[in-house]
Amino acid sequence: MSEENVEHEKSFTQRLFTGLMPWWAADMEKESREWLLVCPNCAHERSYWEIGGIRWKAKSRGKYIGSSCPACGKKGMHKVIHRPSQPGKPSRSGG
Numbered sequence: 001m002s003e004e005n006v007e008h009e010k011s012f013t014q015r016l017f018t019g020l021m022p023w024w025a026a027d028m029e030k031e032s033r034e035w036l037l038v039c040p041n042c043a044h045e046r047s048y049w050e051i052g053g054i055r056w057k058a059k060s061r062g063k064y065i066g067s068s069c070p071a072c073g074k075k076g077m078h079k080v081i082h083r084p085s086q087p088g089k090p091s092r093s094g095g
Helices: 014-020 022-034
Strands: 036-039 046-048 064-068 075-082
Touching: 022 036, 022 046, 046 064
Parallel strands: none
Antiparallel strands: 036 046, 036 075, 064 075
């Protein structure tokens, strides 16, 4: 089973927003899984949803987030990218 398909317990933020807006919960999760943090050391990718966050209806260019990588264990500034789940859909990360 790939990491993407592994269920995790929702974070407080995820429970709060999906609980307050259940009619948008599936869309929030889907879009949050399209936003990825990329490790500068080993290029391991993980989604905003995986790390307990929500990134929904967002645009971004040149955003970085400080984090530790679960794959290599190193800390660094992880680049935030948008990878649409539908082929041909434009990216919101400007690149």
